[in-house]
Amino acid sequence: MAQEDSMAVPEFLSKAELLKQGAEARVYRAHFLGKPTIVKERFPKRYRHPALDEKLTHRRTVQEVRSVLRCRKAGIPAPVVYFVDYTSHCIFMEEIIGSSTVRDHIMSARQSDSCKELELERLAERMGHILAKMHDEDVIHGDLTTSNMLLRCSLENGESDLVLIDFGLSYISALPEDKGVDLYVLEKAFLSTHPNTEALFEKLLKSYTAASKKSSAVIKKLDEVRLRGRKRSMVG
Amino acid sequence: MHLTHTLELFPDHKVTQMLFKEVKNAAELRQSAVAGKISGALINPTMLLNPFQVLVAANKAVNLEKTGKMKTRSLYSEIIFNLSPTNNISEAFKRFGISDGDDSVLVVLVHNKDESQLLSDITAVVDGRQVSVEDISSLSDQTKIKKLYKITPQEEKCGTLLDAVVCRMAIKDVM
Ligand SMILES: Nc1ncnc2c1ncn2[C@@H]1O[C@H](COP(=O)(O)O)[C@@H](O)[C@H]1O
Numbered sequence: 001m002a003q004e005d006s007m008a009v010p011e012f013l014s015k016a017e018l019l020k021q022g023a024e025a026r027v028y029r030a031h032f033l034g035k036p037t038i039v040k041e042r043f044p045k046r047y048r049h050p051a052l053d054e055k056l057t058h059r060r061t062v063q064e065v066r067s068v069l070r071c072r073k074a075g076i077p078a079p080v081v082y083f084v085d086y087t088s089h090c091i092f093m094e095e096i097i098g099s100s101t102v103r104d105h106i107m108s109a110r111q112s113d114s115c116k117e118l119e120l121e122r123l124a125e126r127m128g129h130i131l132a133k134m135h136d137e138d139v140i141h142g143d144l145t146t147s148n149m150l151l152r153c154s155l156e157n158g159e160s161d162l163v164l165i166d167f168g169l170s171y172i173s174a175l176p177e178d179k180g181v182d183l184y185v186l187e188k189a190f191l192s193t194h195p196n197t198e199a200l201f202e203k204l205l206k207s208y209t210a211a212s213k214k215s216s217a218v219i220k221k222l223d224e225v226r227l228r229g230r231k232r233s234m235v236g
Numbered sequence: 237m238h239l240t241h242t243l244e245l246f247p248d249h250k251v252t253q254m255l256f257k258e259v260k261n262a263a264e265l266r267q268s269a270v271a272g273k274i275s276g277a278l279i280n281p282t283m284l285l286n287p288f289q290v291l292v293a294a295n296k297a298v299n300l301e302k303t304g305k306m307k308t309r310s311l312y313s314e315i316i317f318n319l320s321p322t323n324n325i326s327e328a329f330k331r332f333g334i335s336d337g338d339d340s341v342l343v344v345l346v347h348n349k350d351e352s353q354l355l356s357d358i359t360a361v362v363d364g365r366q367v368s369v370e371d372i373s374s375l376s377d378q379t380k381i382k383k384l385y386k387i388t389p390q391e392e393k394c395g396t397l398l399d400a401v402v403c404r405m406a407i408k409d410v411m
Contacts, residue, residue: 033241072399073391083299083406161394
């Protein structure tokens with residue numbers, strides 16, 4: 001049928017609320033099938049060859065939704081995927097209502113006068129736990145930061161749920177090295193976004209170590225990667 | 237009673253759902269649909285949890301029709317196919333289409349005009365009692381649904397059964 005009608009998604013997005021303009025993707029908020037929805041649109045990178053670009057973009061979209069389903073099947077919260085358009089490379093997913101990023105949460109907790117130390121430690125432990133579960137499923141996130149974890153207020157016990165987002169660079173691997181690098185990326189991001197939180201990050205790693213069945217090989221790799229990182233920075 | 241939703245991506249497409257109980261002519265309805273005399277999808281409501289599940293299937297079907305990528309021969313068969321967790325077309329019809337002995341049916345229509353004429357066309361051919369589409373959850377066979385979609389107990393901890401089902405429907409082409 002009419003191919004020209006594949007303009008439906010771009011037209012829809014032109015009226016949606018743009019939340020974030022990134023280097024690889026734009027994130028929008030909209031109403032879709034009657035539900036509050038987040039749309040992630042990967043756009044072409046002009047400097048790449050069009051055919052290669054198309055292939056890469058398609059692969060990232062596929063990887064992202066596959067990892068989301070793999071996580072959810074294992075009981076790791078990630079936004080429900082409602083619809084994927086492989087023509088415009090858009091993922092339509094559940095909006096996590098009333099959520100804030102772990103990044104914003106940590107920042108405001110550290111700025112407040114009242115001592116939130118214990119609460120932050122508890123949060124770091126839960127982060128370690130959820131990442132252990134994810135790695136035990138052989139999902140490598142690829143871009144772990146405190147911005148890619150959301151806190152969702154849960155009604156039952158008053159404690160909020162951690163929800164993982166942005167699996168665009170994720171892949172499946174059982175290699176301790178890949179998991180170690182995943183944690184190293186998070187450590188770098190964590191300590192630069194939240195200065196002087198070494199002790200807090202240690203809590204996260206301790207909880208990871210306790211929760212993951214295969215943690216010892218991963219932590220060993222993390223130590224190796226850290227050492228490599230330090231050597232490189234010493235050389236220059 | 238019925239539920240009509242305009243697809244946000246395709247504003248000239250409306251999806252209307254009508255639910256009937258105590259249906260006595262399922263065999264006849266199925267034959268009329270096969271012969272193309274009923275332009276609508278006839279779905280076995282025990283496999284459905286919520287009207288949202290049907291909207292997800294219908295939106296995907298319209299999108300694939302527009303881009304020429306449907307896997308089946310018509311928009312209505314594509315809606316039934318999209319509900320299924322697998323890529324097996326005959327299996328999808330067996331599980332999600334109506335069977336001759338069924339006593340309930342969900343009729344799904346995709347249209348661009350006002351629905352009043354379509355509604356009376358459908359009520360004229362269905363020998364049954366129309367009930368509110370929201371009643372669909374009282375007909376759902378959750379055990380059968382969990383088994384068919386292979387929903388794990390862990391998964392139900394991080395969301396509803398509907399979440400789990402919809403996520404599989406949306407992603408099945410790349411699994
Ligand atoms: N499913 C979602 N629900 C709520 N907010 C989201 C969701 N996905 C992304 N966001 C917000 O949009 C920002 C950018 O998303 P991303 O580029 O995927 O990291 C995040 O930092 C969140 O604040």
